[in-house]
Amino acid sequence: MNRWLPMIAIVAGTLTGGAARGAAVARHQAPGSTAACDAGAMDDPEGARLRVMARLGGREAASQPDLAECLARADALLGLWDEAGALFDGLAAHLGGEAGMAAHAATLAGEGAQSWLAAHQPKRACASAATARHLAADDPALRLLEARVALTCDRVALALSDLAAPFDEPSLEGQALIVRAQALRMAGHPDQAAALADESLRRHADDPAALLERGIDRAQAGSLRAARADWERVLEIAPDAPEANLARQDLSVMDADPDRSDAAQ
Helix, strand or coil: CCCCCCCCCCCCCCCCCCHHHHHHHHCCCCCCHHHHHHHHHHHCHHHHHHHHHHHHCCCCHHHCHHHHHHHHHHHHHCCCHHHHHHHHHHHHHHHHCCCCCHHHHHHHHHHHHHHHHHCCCHHHHHHHHHHHHHHCCCCHHHHHHHHHHHHHCCCHHHHHHHCCCCCCCHHHHHHHHHHHHHHHHHCCCHHHHHHHHHHHHHHCCCCHHHHHHHHHHHHHCCCHHHHHHHHHHHHHHCCCCHHHHHHHHHHHHHHHCHHHHHHHC
16 A cells, blocks of 8 residues: 555545435334444444444344444444454445445445555455445545545556546545645656645645645655655644654655755755
8 A cells, every 4th residue: 555645534424425315224224223323333332332243143244234334333433444344345235236225335335445445455445445436426525535545556547537527525626636646646747746735735724635745746856855844844733643644754764864864954
């Protein structure tokens, strides 16, 4: 996996949504079970996991989709990424062929992709993201997700294809600028990537992801002092963010090379 691709935040149920999703899911669950699980899992994922296992009573989770979804969310919150990814994938496969369930199945496949990324299994993440796009080809959030995930599998052409059309939602287009920059850098165009990072920073000053990306682009172009400034700014404004961990790694690599370190001072 490319270490310069920050992890996507996993937020249950936010990749796609709407009234149709809620209506379709309702027939798969006991009254209030998934909603109650979501709330309980957020507060006490370990307790939620134990309650689900007790209710399953040794049965396969796939036999009870509402419980399986609850278990997957609890696993994700506990950092049991392999287990969560397998459950989300199984649910997507189980529900994807049912009438009215494609959008929800796509959401689950997308969450599976993110879980596999967290588990450092990019090939499985790419497979899950492809399933999500197949189930909901017109969903813009899933198009952006597939582009992000494709870069972890070095599928730069697919990422650029996914990103070719603009995103109508401003928040998605803002994220897409950074992913386009990452894709262009990986395609060997750090100057174009830096220009997109600059554009992102003009829209959202001091965005950690944009600063991290511009620093990488500048380093690859030989502007080491400017790269150091961007990475140090990330540490200043967002010391606990995932981007800060990557910035620290890049600064450490730079400092370990006397020639690069001196040039960056």
